[in-house]
Amino acid sequence: MFEHSVKVPRHYKVAANIFKKVSTEGGSVKTLLYDDKLRHFRTNVLYALITETIKHADDIDKIFENCSLVTNEPRLDLWLAKVLTAELLFGKKALPGKSKPEQTILSYKDQFEKYTADHQEDLKTEVVRRPRYVRINTNLLTTSDAIGAFQEEGYRFIRCTSGSYDDYLKQIQGLTEYDFTQDYHVKTVFVFSAGTKLHEHDLYLENKIILQDKATALAVHLLAPPPGSVVMDMCAAPGMKATQLAAYMRNEGKIYAVERNEKRYQTLCDFVAKTGSKCVQTIHKDALEIRRGDYDDVEYVLLDPSCSGSGMEFCVHNYIEEARLAKLTSLQEKFLKHAMNAFPNAKRIVYSTCSLFPEENERVITNVVKTSRVKWRVQDVKELLKGQWNNFGSGMYGSMGTRCLYARQESDYTSGFFLAVIDKDPKYFDKNNDAGNDKEDDEDKLQTNKSKSKSMEDVSEGGEEIVKPKRKKKKDRNPVVETNDIDPEVDSVVEEVPKKKKKRKRENKTDIDERCTRDSNEPNVDETEITLRVCEDTQVVSKKKRKNAIEEECNETVEVEGRKNKKKRKKQNDEAGLEVNNQDLDDAGGRNKKKRKKQKLDKDISKESED
Incomplete structure (x- = not known):
């Protein structure tokens, strides 16, 4: 009989719970470990147990099916059963406890071992062996000191190849147990042979080295913020990238590390403090709640949103439910749009996921960049990494897709990872500067126009204000002056008027001539007054700068013409023997009036002769 009072060891139950979440919801094992905040457990023990279960998940399903365990044991928790089986067959090869679930699995031990012995070829035994990647925390330790420390322990440092990336991949696959080298791209990352145990190393316990995969370190390497920059890590916990940013920037500048979840936020704060990342400012807030104006000083943005985790080292499934994938994609697009619009001074955004599904990667990038209000450009990562x-990304999403990067377990010997570098169009910044200058210029022009309108309040010789035409009538703003005698300089101005206005000029001339004739026939009208009327009519269509000169020219012309006409009339009257008073002579204003007076005199002479 099983003793129901004996409890299952807690680390098995925790491992089963995390394994279930990873299998049904996706995500990272490490992230879930941080969420649970299992300080009293050694996370490396839990991590090893969970990853071992994930690695052999397909084999365990086949074993359970062969032994009909699910059918025979309906009350047994399936996820816990898989963890216990992994421990029994592929882990410690034993179950220490005496709880009912453990005893149930032990009762099937012979059947499990028989099946594995008969189906070795069918079981999934080949797993890609990834090297052990270690990032040197240069906030607390230099790379040269780190090399020296490992060499003192018996490790042999092999310089990274100066050849191609393919040469480097061959080099790291040939590393022996005590060999290590420097990464080809990220120089603060060291590469050890697969299976190297560093969880108990003093440098690790002192937070001077960080066990971080190269794929995730590439995000900071390609964001490349110089020292003194301002960076926003929108989904920062547990703090791997935020602390790497601090080391990259030599703790000079500012890094906003944002995390919404309270437990993950505490983990982030602890990790930032332990690693000596002094320039990191943690923010307990949902990144989507950050508004434009809150952090306008941000220049670089790192965005690693929630994803399916299909690229993780030990992925349980190669598929995901469409509904969940659509939900994740919608959230990722929302984050990326917010990153593009909430930080007006942002120059570069690096978007990354630990997923291999294009729906979470290339499709998100193309959908958001194409619809962005501000011009953003997807950089060619191949060029950034010098080929x-x-x-790289899929061509089914156009050139934007091919400009993105994938890290794959089977070929790059890293965890599965996606990365895109998005830069803001430099013209956007120039446009903003030009817009500000244009606004100042418009204000200056407005002030100048106001001053000009005041200066154009001209007054005639008699002290009366000259009425200006409305500004809307642009044709009245380029007047034409018509006089009988005008100097060549004024003539040249008249000839510059467009052809369409010449017809109007001739019409004005006819109207003015008719008015001159009518005024000349009126009694007691002074020639000077007639001339002034002519000048007043012409002033409405005259150019402002030449107005005074033209008026003086008109007055001089009228005076000369009046004197000539007066002399002629006196001579004619003397010959006829008649005396004409000076008032009549003064009233004569033009040729038509002179002709009428002559005709009148002739009639009077004829009448007197008849008498």
Whole structure:
């Protein structure tokens, strides 16, 4: 009989719970470990147990099916059963406890071992062996000191090849147990042989080295913020990338590390403090709640949103439910749009996921960049890495897709990873500067126009204000002056008027001539007054700068013409023997009036002769 009072060891139950979440919801094992905040457990023990279960998940399903365990044991928790089986067959080869679930699995031990012995070829035994990647925390330790420390322990440092990226991949696959080298791209990352145990190393316990995969370190390497920059890490916990940013920037500048979840936020704060990342400012807030104006000083943005985790080292499934994938994609697009619009001074955004599904990667990039209000451009990562990479995005999403990067377990010997570098069009910044200058210029022009309108309040010789035409009538703003005698300089101005206005000029001339004739026939009208009327009519269509000169020319012309006409009339009257008073002579204003007076005199002479 099983003793129901004996409890299952807690680390098995925790491992089963995390394994279930990874299998049904996706995500990272490490992230879930941080979420649970299992300080009293050794996370490396839990991590090893969970990853071992994930690695052999397909084999365990086949074993359970062969032994009809699910049918025979309906009350047994399936996820816990898989963890216990992994421990029994592929882990410690034993189950220490005496709880009912453990005893149930032990009762099937002989059947499990028989099946594995008979189906070795069918079981999934080949797993890609990834090297152990270690990032040197240069906030607390230099790379040269780190090399020296490992060499003192018996490790042999092999310089990274100066050849191609393919040469480097061959080099790291040939590393022996005590060999290590420097990464080809990220120089603060060291590469050890697969299976190297560093969880108990003093440098690790002192947070001077960080066990971080190269794929995730590439995000900071390609964001490349110089020291003194301002960076926003929108989904920062547990803090791997935020602390790497601090080291990259030599703790000079500012890094906003944002995390919404309270437990993950505490983990982030602890990790930032332990690693000596002094320039990191943690923010307990949902990144989507950050508004334009809150952090306008941000220049670089790192975005690693929630994803399916299909690229993780030990992925349980190669598929995901469409509904969940659509939900994740919608959230990822929302984050990326927010990153593009909430930080007006942002120059570069690096978007990354630990997923291999294009729906979460290339499709998100193309959908958001194409619809962005501000011009953003997807950079060609191959060019940024100087051609030294092998896996890129799909061409089914156009050129934007091919400009992105994938890291794949089987070829790059890293965890599965996607990365895109998006830069803001430099013209956007120039446009903003020009817009500000244009606004100042418009204000200056407005002030100048106001001053000009005041200065154009001209007054005639008699002290009366000259009425200006409305500004809307642009044709009245380029007047034409018509006089009988005008100097060549004024003539040249008249000839510059467009052809369409010449017809109007002739019409004005006819109207003015008719008015002159009518005024000349009126009694007691002074020639000077007639001339002034002519000048007043012409002033409405005259150019402002030449107005005074033209008026003086008109007055001089009228005076000369009046004197000539007066002399002629006196001579004619003397010959006829008649005396004409000076008032009549003064009233004569033009040729038509002179002709009428002559005709009148002739009639009077004829009448007197008849008498």
